[in-house]
Amino acid sequence: MPRTTTAAPAAPAPAPAVPATPAPTSGALTGTAGDERGAIELRGIWKWFGDPSAPVLRDVSFRIPAGSFVSVIGASGCGKSTMLRMMGDLARPSRGEVRTGGHPVSQARQAHEIGFVFQAANLCAWRSVRRNVELPLEAMKVGRAERRERALAELDRVGLAAAVNQYPAELSGGMAQRVAIARSLVTEPPIVLMDEPFGALDEITRDRLNLDLHGLWRRTAKTIVFVTHSIPEAVLLSTQVVVMGRRPGRIDRTIDITLPDERTAETSRIPEFFEAVTEVRDALFDVMGRDL
C-alpha cells in the first residue's frame, strides 16, 4: 500500500475535564527527533478561552519531524488555526507546551525562525513588492544592501522577479500570496506555518501555487504546516495529513502520504492519489459523524 494510517494518539476522554496533573513542561529532549532544528513538538496542549471546562483543544500531543510537510484538516471551528497559532507562539496554550528544535517555541519566534502565511496577504499598500519582503529583515536590523539582495533573491525564487517594483494594488491575488510567501521565507526560517494561504484564490491559480509551493519545499527542506479545507490539496502537498475532530478539538488521526516525492499536475491523476484522497475523506467523515 502506498501509505499507512496511524491511530489517534490518545482516545478521547468522556468529558472535557481539565487534567489534575500538569502536562510535561521543560526538560531537554536529548537524543530525540524533537531536537532537530525545524522539528515541532506539542506536549499535552490544552486551550480554552474563558471557561476551562469548555476547552477548544484538549490534550493534544504531536511531533512533527524537521523537513515534513504536514497538512491539518478538520471541520470548521475544530481548532486548526488555534493550534497553528500556538505552533508559532502567536497564542499561548492554557496548559502544556510547544517546543521547536528542542527549545520553547518562544525562542524560535524571537530568533525569526518561524515564517507565517495567512489567507490574506497583509501587504503594506505604500511599500513596493521588494520593500514588503524586506520588512522582516528591517525588524532584524539587517543592513540596506543585504536586505535588498535577500528580498530580490526570494522574489526570484517565487517567480516574481519581474514584479519587484510594483505595489500591492497592482497585483493579482496569486501574486500577492507569492509576495507573502517570499516575505515569510526571507529570514530563512526552518519552519513555515500557513493558514489557508490559497483559500481565497481561483482553482487554477491555486493548483499552480500548490505545485510551486511543493517544489519550493523540496528544494529548501523546510518544515511546513499547512491548514486547509481542501482534501485534494492536503494530499497533493503533504508527507502527512492530520485529521482533527471537534468538541473539543483534538487530533483524531494522522495519515502518511506516500506518493512519489515529486508532485506534478500528473500526480492528481494517478490511482494512488485517489486512494489517499478517499482515505482522508473517509477519516474526516468518520470523525465528523462521531462529533455530531
Ligand SMILES: Nc1ncnc2c1ncn2[C@@H]1O[C@H](COP(=O)(O)OP(=O)(O)OP(=O)(O)O)[C@@H](O)[C@H]1O
Ligand atoms: N480569541 C478567541 N476568543 C474566543 N474564542 C476563540 C478565539 N479564537 C478562537 N476561538 C474559538 O475557538 C474555536 C476554534 O477556532 P479556530 O479558528 O481555531 O478553528 P478552525 O478549525 O481554524 O476554524 P475554521 O476552519 O472555520 O477556520 C472556535 O469555536 C472559535 O470560536
